[in-house]
Amino acid sequence: MPSTPAPVTLSRRGHIAVMTIDNPPVNAISPAVVAGLSTALDAFESDRTLGALLVHCEGRTFVAGGDIGSFDQPGFSALPFNRVLARLEGLDRPVVGALHGTVLGGGLELALACHWRTASPGTRLGMPEVKLGLLPGSLGTQRLPRLAGIELALDLISSGRMIGADAAQAAGIVDEVRDAQSPLQLGLDYAKEIVARNAGPRRISETQVARDALPADFFAKALADAVRKKPSYPSARAIVEAVQASALPFAEGEAIEARLFEALIRSPQSKALRHLFFAEREAARIPGLSKGVQLRAIRKVGIVGAGTMGGGIAMNFANAGIPTVLVESTQAALDRGLGIVQANYEATAAKGRLTAEQVRERMALLSGSLDYARLSDCDLVIEAVFENMDLKKEVCMRLGAVCKRGAIIATNTSTLDVNALAAATGRDQDVVGMHFFSPANVMRLLEVVRGAHTAPDVLATVMQLARRIGKVAVVSGVCYGFIGNRMAEVYMREAEFLMMEGASPSQIDGAVEALGMAMGPCRMLDMAGIDVGAKTVIEYGKAGGLPPDDSYRAVVRRLFELGRFGQKTGSGYYRYEGRRPVDDPETAKIARAMADAHGIAQRGEIARQEIVERLLYPLINEGFRILEEGMAYRPGDIDIVWTAGYGFPDHQGGPMFMADAIGLPKIVERMAHYAATRGNAFGYWAVSPLLASRAARDRRVSDLGETGR
Ligand code: 3H9
Numbered sequence: 001m002p003s004t005p006a007p008v009t010l011s012r013r014g015h016i017a018v019m020t021i022d023n024p025p026v027n028a029i030s031p032a033v034v035a036g037l038s039t040a041l042d043a044f045e046s047d048r049t050l051g052a053l054l055v056h057c058e059g060r061t062f063v064a065g066g067d068i069g070s071f072d073q074p075g076f077s078a079l080p081f082n083r084v085l086a087r088l089e090g091l092d093r094p095v096v097g098a099l100h101g102t103v104l105g106g107g108l109e110l111a112l113a114c115h116w117r118t119a120s121p122g123t124r125l126g127m128p129e130v131k132l133g134l135l136p137g138s139l140g141t142q143r144l145p146r147l148a149g150i151e152l153a154l155d156l157i158s159s160g161r162m163i164g165a166d167a168a169q170a171a172g173i174v175d176e177v178r179d180a181q182s183p184l185q186l187g188l189d190y191a192k193e194i195v196a197r198n199a200g201p202r203r204i205s206e207t208q209v210a211r212d213a214l215p216a217d218f219f220a221k222a223l224a225d226a227v228r229k230k231p232s233y234p235s236a237r238a239i240v241e242a243v244q245a246s247a248l249p250f251a252e253g254e255a256i257e258a259r260l261f262e263a264l265i266r267s268p269q270s271k272a273l274r275h276l277f278f279a280e281r282e283a284a285r286i287p288g289l290s291k292g293v294q295l296r297a298i299r300k301v302g303i304v305g306a307g308t309m310g311g312g313i314a315m316n317f318a319n320a321g322i323p324t325v326l327v328e329s330t331q332a333a334l335d336r337g338l339g340i341v342q343a344n345y346e347a348t349a350a351k352g353r354l355t356a357e358q359v360r361e362r363m364a365l366l367s368g369s370l371d372y373a374r375l376s377d378c379d380l381v382i383e384a385v386f387e388n389m390d391l392k393k394e395v396c397m398r399l400g401a402v403c404k405r406g407a408i409i410a411t412n413t414s415t416l417d418v419n420a421l422a423a424a425t426g427r428d429q430d431v432v433g434m435h436f437f438s439p440a441n442v443m444r445l446l447e448v449v450r451g452a453h454t455a456p457d458v459l460a461t462v463m464q465l466a467r468r469i470g471k472v473a474v475v476s477g478v479c480y481g482f483i484g485n486r487m488a489e490v491y492m493r494e495a496e497f498l499m500m501e502g503a504s505p506s507q508i509d510g511a512v513e514a515l516g517m518a519m520g521p522c523r524m525l526d527m528a529g530i531d532v533g534a535k536t537v538i539e540y541g542k543a544g545g546l547p548p549d550d551s552y553r554a555v556v557r558r559l560f561e562l563g564r565f566g567q568k569t570g571s572g573y574y575r576y577e578g579r580r581p582v583d584d585p586e587t588a589k590i591a592r593a594m595a596d597a598h599g600i601a602q603r604g605e606i607a608r609q610e611i612v613e614r615l616l617y618p619l620i621n622e623g624f625r626i627l628e629e630g631m632a633y634r635p636g637d638i639d640i641v642w643t644a645g646y647g648f649p650d651h652q653g654g655p656m657f658m659a660d661a662i663g664l665p666k667i668v669e670r671m672a673h674y675a676a677t678r679g680n681a682f683g684y685w686a687v688s689p690l691l692a693s694r695a696a697r698d699r700r701v702s703d704l705g706e707t708g709r
Contacts, residue, residue, distance in 0.1 A: 008036025010043045015051040016191050017044050018184070026064035027057045029081055029106045033067075037084045044091070051195045052094040054187040055114055061101025062123070062183070063110055068132065068274055071265055078137040078261055081106065082254075085113035085138055089203050094194045098187025099123045099174065102162070109138040112147065115202040117174040118190040119165040120183060125173060126162035132277060133235045133270030133651065137261030141242035142253040143204045148173050150211055154222060154243045158236065205250045219244045232516050232651050235264050268661065272653030276643060279636030279654070283474045284463060287633055289456050296406060296461045302327065302378035304395055306337025306368065309412060310384035312440030315341055316469040318362040319441070326368045327375060334368040341366065344441065372402045380465070382434055384412040387536065389543075392416060393424040400425030408458050410434040411449075414485055415536055417543075418451045418478045428453040432462050435482060437645045438528065445645030446471040447482050472644050477631035480545055484641045485536075486626065487655070488521075490618040492533070493684070495521040496555045498611060500595040502602045504583045505573040511611035518647025521615065522573035523581055525556070526566035530573075534560030547682040551598035558590050614674060617667050620659045624688035664695035665702070 007023040007030070019040045021027045044053050057063060070076055088095055088110075097114035103125045111117050111125075119125075127136045127144065135141055136157060145153035148171045156163070165177040180186035215221075222240045230236035238260040245256040264270050301317045303310045306326040317324040318341075328334035345359045354362075367374075375381050381403055383395045392413060399409050409431045411421050422428035433449025446466045450459055459475070466473035476482040481489055495508050499522075509520025525533045537553045540546055559565075559572055566572030567579070574581035595602055623638045632638050639654020652658045659667060668687050675685035687695075 006036055007033045008040050010040040012050070013188055015049065015195065016188060017047070017050045017053045018188070019044070019053060019055050020058055021063060022058035024059055026061055026102070027059060027107070028065055028067035029063055029110070030067040030070050031080070034081045034084055041084065041087050050093065052096060052191045053091060054096050054098060054191045055110065056098040056183050056187045057100070062099045062103045063107030064102045065105030065107055065128070066138070068277060071274060076265070078258070082138050085110065089113040089115070089205060092201060094191070094199055094201060096187055096191040096194060098183050098190065099125070100183040100186070104162070105129050105136060105140070106138050109136055109140045109143070112140065112143040112204055116190065116194055116199070118186055119168065119174045119177050120186055121165055121177055121179055123165040123168070124162040125165070125168045126160060127157045128160035130158060130160040130235050130239060131273065133233060133267060133273040134264050135235055135239045135242050135257070135261055137257065137265070139254060139257065141239065141257045142246045142250060145209050145243055145246040146204050146207045150209060150214060150243060150246065154240070157239050157243060158226070209246045211247055232649065233269060234267055235270070238264055269651040272651050272657055275636070275653045275657050276639060276650055279640050280472055282634065283472065283637050283640050284467070286459060286463065286475055289460060293457050293460045295464055296379065296408060296457055298322065298379045298461065298465055300324070300378045302375040302381035303384055304381065304399070305384040306334050307384065308340070309436065309438060309440055311337045311341045312438065313382060313384055313412065313436050314366055315344065315441035316471070318365040320469045321365065323365050325374050325378065326366065327372060328368065328370060331370060334370065338366065338368050372398055375399070375402050376404055378403065378407060380408045380410060382410040382412055387414060387416065387532070387539070389416055389420070389539065392421055396421045396424040397426075400427055406430070408432065408461060410462070412436055415481045415540065418449045422451045422453060429455040430458060432458050433482070434462060443645060444470070444472050445484070445641060446473045447484060447641065447645070448473050448475050449478060449482055450475050451478055472640060474637045474641050475633060477629070479626070479629065479631050480540060483626055483632050483638055484645050487619050487622045487638070487642070488646065490622045491615055492521055492525065492556070493553060494614045494618055496553055497600070498606060498614060499555055499591040500551070500598070500600045501606060502604065503606045503611060505581070505587060506583050507606070508611055508615070511608045512615055514608070515612065516649025516652060524647070526572035526574055526581065528566070529568065530556055530559045530564060530566040549682045551594065551600060554594040554598060555591055558594060613670050616655065617671055618684065620655050620667060621671060621688050621691055623656050624691035628688060628690035663698065664691060665699045668692060668695040
């Protein structure tokens with residue numbers, strides 16, 4: 001059996017010891033790395049002929065953090081690594097850290113335990129633990145404030161943002177920034193200088209935090225802010241507490257940080273966020289697709305349709321520096337579309353997030369035309385015309401004729417049959433779905449719809465392109481609504497039944513918003529457009545997809561007939577006072593009329609728990625159906641769709657992760673309850689066989705646990 005190379009080695013360059021961490025891909029601190037560091041320290045300590053210790057990393061980056069995968073291992077604790085850091089800092093000969101790549105979390109904590117830090121110019125530094133529902137658990141909350149001051153340290157740790165090498169130098173976090181042939185050379189040069197200067201150890205833990213300039217209520221305000229802005233994230237409050245403790249003697253602060261970290265690492269919020277971290281990376285892997293597949297080059301993009309969607313999509317490519325041409329059917333529509341894009345960029349510039357020069361550069365990458373011939377040299381063309389099968393087929397046919405050989409043709413449909421659209425192009429191997437979410441320049445999710453004949457290189461190219469434009473891509477098979485909208489359909493269905501039974505839109509939305517959902521179903525559809533929602537239902541009906549149930553989505557159809565298109569017309573499910581949604585007696589009347597027309601009994605107050613269960617359990621059930629039909633590769637993909645595209649709270653880990661937390665047997669039991677109490681003539685409460693079997697398995701495991709106790 002080949003032996004695994006040691007992740008940490010100690011070698012000698014003259015009088016300098018070089019401790020090298022080599023743990024690809026990102027040199028994360030795993031238990032093996034901690035053990036390796038400890039052994040290397042033993043060797044260094046016992047060799048008094050060495051004048052200094054250099055800590056450096058092989059590969060593309062310095063340590064990018066603790067090994068997130070190891071946090072779930074039984075008995076995981078930050079203490080062994082913290083002991084190594086204390087030994088490192090305590091050495092009586094200078095310790096130099098040579099930084100490059102992304103110096104994050106435990107990586108920055110390792111750097112802070114060194115006495116001196118040098119960085120190559122492109123280095124980025126940060127403490128992103130908060131994004132995993134954690135705080136820095138290896139003395140980052142104690143050493144960073146001592147070095148950079150409380151205000152900046154709290155800002156960096158609370159936001160998780162990265163800063164560049166120059167900013168880090170200005171803040172005193174690194175001692176110098178220097179270009180060198182390699183990180184090793186960078187470190188060796190600096191270590192030699194430190195030795196030549198006869199500079200002794202500099203230990204941050206022996207310094208005190210400066211807090212004179214801070215107002216007396218600084219921490220009280222920071223805590224109140226954390227509670228107000230992030231009520232569902234215990235890490236936000238814990239970070240304030242830990243940073244505040246940096247004013248205490250080091251050992252006391254250390255104990256406080258350790259207590260808080262140990263609690264957070266076991267918290268359900270952190271487990272959920274860690275699940276999403278890995279799910280997001282896993283989603284990029286497509287089963288059966290060989291790694292060596294040759295990608296198609298994407299140098300120029302075309303978009304058909306310069307409406308809200310087309311314009312937003314175009315911005316993604318311009319932001320990534322890719323020339324993009326927008327094709328419209330009338331000059332007025334084109335001018336309007338490009339005008340909206342320009343206004344969007346200017347609004348961003350007004351907030352200071354883009355310079356005027358950047359706005360000019362991005363606009364210069366965008367051009368418009370009324371002529372399909374302008375698409376003939378594009379490597380990728382995305383159709384983003386109105387959601388209507390006949391219209392989209394017509395556009396696809398024209399694209400099949402005009403696009404060059406090997407160009408990828410993508411459809412931005414949100415519900416329609418991608419295989420039928422692919423057939424219309426006459427070259428279905430080149431066709432794929434690219435379902436962007438509105439606003440397309442903001443939302444991170446991209447559903448990539450794999451048609452029956454989509455070529456593997458087309459799929460791989462689009463997945464890679466998604467990364468290039470900053471999206472998180474999830475592959476879906478071809479089915480109505482793909483992953484996200486298919487699940488949203490059952491969620492909207494129940495929202496409307498609840499409304500017909502007497503719940504108000506704000507009661508419905510409030511129930512799921514209390515769980516952390518960015519917005520409930522009614523606000524969501526009002527924003528997307530009641531017209532859009534109703535037309536989708538109508539189209540689905542035409543395609544024979546709807547159940548034989550006249551009450552199905554009856555409210556949205558009625559609102560559409562009445563011209564209540566949602567926020568844009570001032571009323572939909574809600575009435576709008578400016579942008580503020582308020583419950584509208586008119587909606588209650590409409591819902592009551594629909595209930596009467598379809599024999600649905602109105603009830604008194606509906607309990608919040610029932611609303612939550614009736615919205616979420618069918619949605620989860622649909623997720624299981626999607627899995628059993630092979631429309632999604634794994635539950636984590638579904639979780640990414642809902643957290644990145646539908647405002648599902650990330651601290652709940654997505655609907656499938658949440659399902660496990662609730663308990664699958666309980667979900668099945670409640671589905672049966674609603675089937676019995678609400679009726680199940682149309683199979684709305686029929687449990688997916690996959691969910692049923694997983695629930696039975698979980699029940700068996702739990703029974704075994706009970707008897708074993
Ligand atoms: C922490 O440090 C706690 C401490 O205070 C206390 C510790 C005791 N662990 O994102 P990519 C893998 S908490 C394990 O595609 P990029 C990742 O799964 C941690 N694995 O590349 C992927 O694997 P695969 C604080 C990790 O170039 C591969 O590396 N640190 C870790 O777009 C490439 O990742 C963070 O939160 C990790 N820490 O971005 C940093 N990091 O190829 C989290 C990465 O098998 N990481 N992997 O799918 C990042 O932000 C990005 O990965 C990074 C590179 C910017 C580093």
